[in-house]
Amino acid sequence: MPSYTAPTKDMQFILHDVLKVSDAPTPGYADLDRDFTAAILEEAGKIASEVLAPLNPVGDTEGCRLENGVVYTPTGFKAAFAQMQAGGWPGIDMPEDFGGQGMPYVLGTAVGEFFSAANQAFTMYQGLTHGAASTILAHGTEEQKATYLHKMVACDWTGTMNLTEPHCGTDLGLMRTKAEPQADGSYKVTGQKIFISAGEHDLAENIIHLVLAKIPGGPEGIKGVSLFIVPKFLVNEDGSLGPRNGVSCGKIEEKMGIHGNATCVMNYDGATGYLLGEEHKGMRAMFTMMNEARIGVGMQGVAQAEIAFQNALAYSRDRLQGRDITGPKNPDGPADPLIVHPDIRRNLMEQKSFVEAARAFLLWGSTLIDAAHRDGDRDADGLISLMTPVIKGFLTDKGFDMTVQAQQVYGGHGYIEEWGMSQYTRDARIAMIYEGANGVQALDLVGRKLALDGGKHVLAFFDMVKGFCKTAGETEEMGEFVEPLKRASKDLQTAGMYFMQEGMKDPNAALSGSYDFMHLFGHVCLGLMWARMAEASLAALAAGTKDPEFHQTKLATARFYMARQLPMTATHLARIQSGAEPVMALDAANF
Amino acid sequence: MPSYTAPTKDMQFILHDVLKVSDAPTPGYADLDRDFTAAILEEAGKIASEVLAPLNPVGDTEGCRLENGVVYTPTGFKAAFAQMQAGGWPGIDMPEDFGGQGMPYVLGTAVGEFFSAANQAFTMYQGLTHGAASTILAHGTEEQKATYLHKMVACDWTGTMNLTEPHCGTDLGLMRTKAEPQADGSYKVTGQKIFISAGEHDLAENIIHLVLAKIPGGPEGIKGVSLFIVPKFLVNEDGSLGPRNGVSCGKIEEKMGIHGNATCVMNYDGATGYLLGEEHKGMRAMFTMMNEARIGVGMQGVAQAEIAFQNALAYSRDRLQGRDITGPKNPDGPADPLIVHPDIRRNLMEQKSFVEAARAFLLWGSTLIDAAHRDGDRDADGLISLMTPVIKGFLTDKGFDMTVQAQQVYGGHGYIEEWGMSQYTRDARIAMIYEGANGVQALDLVGRKLALDGGKHVLAFFDMVKGFCKTAGETEEMGEFVEPLKRASKDLQTAGMYFMQEGMKDPNAALSGSYDFMHLFGHVCLGLMWARMAEASLAALAAGTKDPEFHQTKLATARFYMARQLPMTATHLARIQSGAEPVMALDAANF
The missing domain is CATH 1.10.540.10 (Acyl-CoA dehydrogenase/oxidase, N-terminal domain)
Known part of the structure; x- marks a missing residue:
């Protein structure tokens, strides 16, 4: 188990x-x-x-x-x-x-x-x-906050987000769900939403659906979308639950994983809804939820990689199979544990070096969110806005890969359901898709976030890395961590420059490299995290920490990342610099 | 569907x-x-x-x-x-x-x-x-061939291979299943085997199990393993079915995929078995089956990637979502098809450029098998022996990755079971594990196959690539395909040289890079296949083919592979050259 x-x-x-x-x-x-x-x-x-x-x-x-x-x-x-x-x-x-x-x-x-x-x-x-x-x-009014938030903060009532419809996912401008204004200021919401996680369940006494819909007569496309609060049970003035609203779950999906969470088809049939935020400004309001959700999804990638790694590590220590090529490590046993074998170590080190840096990246990103929200720090807000697609896209891609690698340590036992490793892979797979598929994250990064506020935030990122390298690089022992980071960061800058120059002539030249850019950016961020962790561990060792092994392990893991993972930036750069032609050459009919 | x-x-x-x-x-x-x-x-x-x-x-x-x-x-x-x-x-x-x-x-x-x-x-x-x-x-006697082969060739009787036991998979020397000699020359086989694909089912009237077991008193470990024929129903002298043998299915596994194939726990309880090949030479005989099976498993990786690609491509043409950034391609419709978007194309081109070259690689490998078996060509036999771990390991890793990418084209629809994309991913996952997990393939490649016959076969491979590049490179139009192949092949040679030099001092220096070497080798092989396909298409175009679009598409896909995939060889080389230290630094306790 x-x-x-x-x-x-x-x-x-x-x-x-x-x-x-x-x-x-x-x-x-x-x-x-x-x-x-x-x-x-x-x-x-x-x-x-x-x-x-x-x-x-x-x-x-x-x-x-x-x-x-x-x-x-x-x-x-x-x-x-x-x-x-x-x-x-x-x-x-x-x-x-x-x-x-x-x-x-x-x-x-x-x-x-x-x-x-x-x-x-x-x-x-x-x-x-x-x-x-x-x-x-x-985005709520004081009355809305008073009505819903106490209950939702306590999870007596749970919440959902309703965006996708059968014919539209990423392109929400195609939305058909309608919200018709009523004399009392409320709306009648009608339409079908799909892929609604936690859309219906038995864990809470009420469910507060946030639903995107179009008010008839509003602007075409995405500019005519508004956001509504549609409770499963209407709420009386005294806060008690009133009658059931016109919303119901028509089906739950069979899916690859996250079976414990109900993914619902939700039918809105003249359900009473209340405008949240301004008319036709629904996407702006929904993005509050989506940006937070994207960080949370990045976290899921790291979380699944962590539990998969823990179990793969335990198995590699327990399972006896083969002998260390340099001589038995468990001479009294019938064989040595898997962990003696170099390729098993390579696999485990890839997992370990990803998870620990990814965790640091997430927590650092979260401090930016706190600085932005609690302190009104607009630079922090810009930086986390830039980082959000990297956190979501890169950490979930890599997190999934790591669950696959963890499964591999188990051999056949990783494929049968009994040992639990298959579930981590199947559960982790969704994180690459929901809250904006990772290709959409890459598009957001390259098509929108890079140029945001005149490119201010990406320049701030480069300055930060440069500043760190300069300060940290002053000590000789940090050189082995700072030099690879500098090289990787230079690859990222070169890629960014390529987009600026070529993207002006042909937007496809930038967008063809967007996915590689997201991964290149992710590697630089994890490289930065490893360099910062190395710096902290060197300081702890210099200060005579009582736990030198912990910090020596950090340094060894940092070295692994620098030597074995960071070189990927060169390949990503080469792909990016090959431009649009190899990607766009074929007619759609000729694929 | x-x-x-x-x-x-x-x-x-x-x-x-x-x-x-x-x-x-x-x-x-x-x-x-x-x-x-x-x-x-x-x-x-x-x-x-x-x-x-x-x-x-x-x-x-x-x-x-x-x-x-x-x-x-x-x-x-x-x-x-x-x-x-x-x-x-x-x-x-x-x-x-x-x-x-x-x-x-x-x-x-x-x-x-x-x-x-x-x-x-x-x-x-x-x-x-x-x-x-x-x-x-x-390996069978004439009598064994006469008894079993007609029925098995027709699939009136099916077959299985029984290697794994609960405590041993890769390390078969730990095997406990026993085969005790009987007076009539047969053996009584007793033990438990797990993960037996098709171990029991209702498709055939008899099942012929090939079972590895130890004859008591034989050599220790892997050198004491023999191979036995253990039929589900004993076969009478006239070829009709006799009584049920002492073998039964104790359980079938719940697993991530390939649900339609029964993965069985097989219990042998004094079952009558017949020695196949020589005593204590069971592994040699089993390798006949395993080598063939490994090519077959490599094929499964390509096959799942192909069907996943076909469906992803069809979906990308049908599903309307968003607009081409350079202007609408479907102006009369509500949106453009997914395939207009550069990142969708990048994804599809990765799939297409993998599948087509992988197919060529498999077929080329199969011609080597034919040359070896039908013509006694020992060079071909050596070459396919070298290639087998690459075909198995690289094609199943990449094949799986491609099913994951195909799933991604569908967004949320790729995660629910309704559209079938999840099944390709779940089914493809096993191919990385069975018939020797891919880490074991990498070990076989670097630890055994490279040095086989004094390194003759890998040198023959390099000569072949060099010869091709020289001949094909004479025409100007082949330059764009030959040059990247040369660079990639040079990376592979440099890596091989590194192993020769460093591996002598420390075997871990080679084995720490074995997985990357297997992938590096795979990329060179697919690069070679693309160069050969480009050559064939250029010839067809020069000869005035009636289907120029087919061949132009091949050339464009070859260009994509050269520009976007082959650069991976540099990263694999960098990882390999970082040696054992980053991989082996940690004590097992400190992971």
Whole structure:
């Protein structure tokens, strides 16, 4: 049976040795001292290991069940959901005014990784609620906030986001769902939405759907889309539940993974909805939810890679097969453990060096979100806006790859369902698709984010890397980490320059390289994280840390990333520089 | 619903324009003229599309069922199996003496790709039988051949291979299954084997298990392993079926994919077995089966990539979403088809450029097998022996990646089971594992095959590439294909040289780079195939072909591979040259 242990030590290292969160000027960060975060992480890790992880295979095997319009979640989900609510976990980083714990987003990300790793399908119920609540918080009227937020922060009511329709996913301008204004200021919402995660279930007494729809007579296409709150049960003035609204679940999908989360076809049949934000400005409001969701999805990629790695590592130590080519390591046993073999180590090191840097990248990104939201830091806001597609696209692609590699360590045992490794791969696969398929992330990065505010944010990123390399590179022992980072960063700048020059002449020259650029950017970010972690570990060693092995391991893992992963930037650059021609040459008919 | 059309035109191009099979001196090849192979391919393509492909989702959804020791295959499998038998397909390349069609292996590979693409789980029943029959053909006594081969060639009886036990997979020296000699010259086989594909089912009247076991008192470890024929029903002297033997299926596995094929736990309880080949030389005999199986598994990787690509391509032409950034391509419709978008094209071109070159690589490899087996060509035998791990490891890794990319074209529709794309990914995943996990293929390549016969075969490969580049490179128009191939081949030689120099000092220096070397080798092989296909297409164009678009498309796809895929060799080389240190630095305890 697979198991999960929350990587609290690694999380503490990143928060305190690398990011030094309690020294940061961001409001609320002063409280994040080592003991405080240790206590939170330990509690969260415990519930993840003991409550959520055991339900992960249950959710996969049982799946959800739709009967007469009611969706039943897998055995044990209800009790675990209640336990999460009782612990206040869903509202950890929501405002105290609405019953949340008021902690920074970075802490929400840290515990969120634990929960997602232990049980992605389960954690989505509260994750989507968080996103919907954030959107109401950002765009709702005072009355709307008062009506919904307390309940949603507590997860007594959960939330959803309704974008996709059968004929439109990425291109939401094609949307057909209608919202007709009523005399009382409400709307009647009619249409069908698909792929609605947590659209219907038995975990909460009400479900607050956020639904994109068009008000008749409005602008054509995406400019005529508005956002509506459509509760499953209408809410009376006193906050109690009123009659059932005209929304129902028509079907739940059979899918490759995340079986424990109900993916619903939702039918809106003159359902009562309330405008959220301004008329025809629905996409802007929805993006509040989507940007947060994209960071959360990037986190899922890392989380699945982490639990897959943990189990692959344990298996590689237990399973005896073959002998170390340089001489037996377990001479009294019938064979040596798998971990003695170089290619198994290569595989494990790829996983380890990805997961640890990806975690640092996520937490660093989360500090930018806190700086933007809590401190109004517009540079941080611009930078995280630039990073969001990289976090979502690169971390989920690589996270999935790592679950595949972890599976491989098990040989045939990785393919049968009994050992649980197949589930990580099947669950991780969705993260590359939802909240904007990764190709769309690449398009967002190259087509929109690079040029945002006159290219200010990407230049700020390069300056930051340059500044780090200069300062850190002053010490001789940092040279081995800083030099590869410099080379990789130069590849990224060259690629960016290529887009600027060629993209002006032919936008396809830039867009043909967008996917490679997203990965190139991701590698530079993880290289930066490894260099920063190396710096922190060297400092800890110099200060006479009591745990030198931990820090020596960080340095060795950083070296692996620099030697074995960062060279990918050259290949990405070569592909980018080959331009549009190889990609665009064929007529569609000739493929 | 997914569909499948056999790529007969592409197959014909490779067989006749590139490999020029009917001009080859290999016995039997003179018969392979265009019309003859066209007729065979067309028939095979028809049964693949019309009979096997519709059963593919059925097999996935229903799976196999074990009841009271009997395994029931999915609805429709029995009738389809009978249809395959009636057409003589299972024995297409088996000797006429035993009821086969006597055609070359290359033709078996060609039609095998169609069948595997249309229904991998189904085709495994006959594929394993083919491997078992080949082993009996190579190592059996005349009596054994007479007893089993006619029935197996016809698939009236199917075959299996039994290697793995619960505690040993790759390291078969740990095997516990025993074969005790009996007075009549037979053996009593006792033990448990796992992961036995097609171990029990209802498609054939008898199942001939080939079982590895140890004769008590024999040498320790792998040197004491022998191979046995253990029929499900004993065979009477007149060839009729006798009593049930002491072998039974204890369980069938739940697994990620290939649900239509029963993966069995087989219990041998004093079952009567007959020695196949020599005592204690079981591995040598089993390798006849495994080498063939490895080529067959490489083919499965290509086959799943092909069907996934076909469906992704069709979807990208049908699905309207967004507008071409350079202006509408479908101005009268609500949006343009997906295929206008550069990143969708990048994705599709990666698939197309892989599948077509991989197919050529497989067919070329198959001509080497024919040359070795039909003509006793020892150089061809050495070369295919070197290539086998590359074909198995590289083509299944990439084949799987391509199914993942194909799924991505569908967005959310790729994740739900309804569209069939998830099945290709789940089915393709096994090919990276069985018949020797891909890490073991890399070890076989670097640890054994490179140095085989004093390194003769790898040098022959380099000479062949060099010779091709020299001859083909004489024409100016081939320069754009030959130059990148030369660079990639140089990277491969540099890597090989690195292993020779560093591997002498430290074997881990070579083995740490084995996986990258396997991929580097694979890229050079596909680069070579693209250069050869480009040469053939240029010749066809120069000769005034009636189908210039087909050949122009080949050239464009070759250019894509050279520009976008072949640069990977530099990254693989950089990783290899970083040596053992980054991979081996950590103590097992510190991961």
